[in-house]
Amino acid sequence: MKATRTLRTRILLIAALLAAAAHTAGVSAADSPSPWRPLDPNNTLYMELTGGRVIIELAPQFAPNHVENIKALVRAKYFDQQRINRVQDNFVTQWGDPNFAGPIGDAKPKLPGEFTRSAVGLPFTPLPDPDVYAPQTGFVEGFPAARDSATGEAWAVHCYGMVGVGRGNESDSGSGAELYAVIGHAPRHLDRNITLVGRVVQGMDLLASLPRGKGSMGFYENPSQHTVIKTMRVAADVPEAERTPLEAMRTDSPEFAKNIEARRNRRDEWYKVPAGKIEVCNVPLPVRRVRAN
């Protein structure tokens, strides 16, 4: 009767449609490839908190050097027992050492920024709608992205759940030793100014529901308020039985395009005025858990 009921019905309907689509793909696998892809364990991070596992899919397409450096930091156990030391409402949750001077293991203390890259050779699925911040937005292998035909550049964009690399004033002052995840409205003004390295695909609720820091910029005033990171591991280094088997919907699949269209123009009874458009950060990027083999 209330929004609650109706929205539930709507979501169940969407879930049913998705399941039907997946089923169809399954039974006719020879004809149409599955719209789902397993996450690559070599580019997946597990951050273990007391509340549970946060899973980050890395984006080497956009930041190959930072992704390599972060994996080196992870493998050197740099992040184990590091803290979440900043939670600024409607902005970011941040962890790691802001004063990291490294090197540790094979990880470098700083790297040139990977703020944009060449759009050449990048599989880009454009959205049909315009954007406030970029000439064109869309998706690249699961990540929200933008590109500019005038400059030939492409870049990942700061949607909810995207993970980036803290840096100082110099473009080359970041390393990946301090990371943040977006927990509020997309701070798109950060696009092309800072290196994005991935996206949280599970556990955003754990990062977004932390108490906000009361200090300047959301830093906690007291280290006792920090959330301890138990461990951070590359999924490939975790025994297979302990991995979380996730699949992400291919953003270049017909099923994803159907999802977008269903969101641009909601057709259920609840909606009175379909938006007719969608903004890149309002497009859901479906992830599902599958049974381990």
Add this chain to the structure above:
Amino acid sequence: MKATRTLRTRILLIAALLAAAAHTAGVSAADSPSPWRPLDPNNTLYMELTGGRVIIELAPQFAPNHVENIKALVRAKYFDQQRINRVQDNFVTQWGDPNFAGPIGDAKPKLPGEFTRSAVGLPFTPLPDPDVYAPQTGFVEGFPAARDSATGEAWAVHCYGMVGVGRGNESDSGSGAELYAVIGHAPRHLDRNITLVGRVVQGMDLLASLPRGKGSMGFYENPSQHTVIKTMRVAADVPEAERTPLEAMRTDSPEFAKNIEARRNRRDEWYKVPAGKIEVCNVPLPVRRVRAN
């Protein structure tokens, strides 16, 4: 050295500039009106949680009937001991009875939706930049808003912190007995589909940091997980000594326009590529606490 330090410097600089602007306004009050306005206690709600006070500025410009109904519910003590029963990550925190059948006191059990209104007579400060969802966006007396010259309509928009009225499938099925606040990326597809009644001006951190509900759509599975609303009151009904003296920056002031421009084109050392544009939900709406008289 790291982003943290630099960002802190930047924020302090902005604060200093704001303070200077406010000071200037103060010393030459006869020449330039203050960019700050006190909140109207008749259109301000205090929702008391164990964690502190959440303050909502109501928007009778956009939803006069719902605002009246909500104040009637508040004055009938309907919300006292109600629960926050839904927290859906990257969407909404919601409270009140989804099955409210009223009436209670002077409050009606349902009202025609106030999804849009006539743009005529509404003081609208437009943003210079385009928008994905609306022909034009801007601000109306402190609220993010949109308008369409083709239809002559205006409406409040779903930015972070906006408060709306849950409803069922029928446009007239909401009453204000079930309210939500946006806690994630602006769900702009809800615009013109549901009644917005105000904005959280203090305490968003309390609503956004609650544990997410594990049930469908973020409803808590167990009532023991609910957050109890101790009381909800109209500020005018609260003894003056117990009120929180807040002022909001006037969104039609030159100072606010300066703030917007400073955000569209960041000029500090940290930014390498100024966005050159801004989206309505990325514009900060400054609120400050003043000493009580």
